[in-house]
Amino acid sequence: MSYNKRLEDRIDHYLIDNEELYKNKRLGWVGWLLNGNMCFGIYDQLLIVRLSPSLAHTLTKKKGVDVFKQAEDTRGEILAVSHRLYQDDRALQKFVDHSMKFTATLAPKEEDQWTDNLK
16 A cells, blocks of 8 residues: 655655654555654555544544544544645644644654554
8 A cells, every 4th residue: 555645745845844753654654753653644645643632532523534543552642634634734734733742742762663553
């Protein structure tokens, strides 16, 4: 399975000067890590974002937002967002910003650990 390369280019352009994130391409998708924690990524045509549990709970009530089923033990904080909701640049930026803000609060871990929960 391949992922949306156009979306990857849009995110890379937005993050061009950000040195805090590490991009990791694995398992047919791409993810950006912050302090070793999965922050956001692209799976097929979906934008995958890690958000605070309260924001995630609120957003799952919207059409086009679901808990990302491939992630285990995330307390519902990793969401899959449809293209319809992130196609606008400002909306994409908000998802990425919220994801970075929440992920920055998590304890650091080794960068390779994030894929263990996605197998």
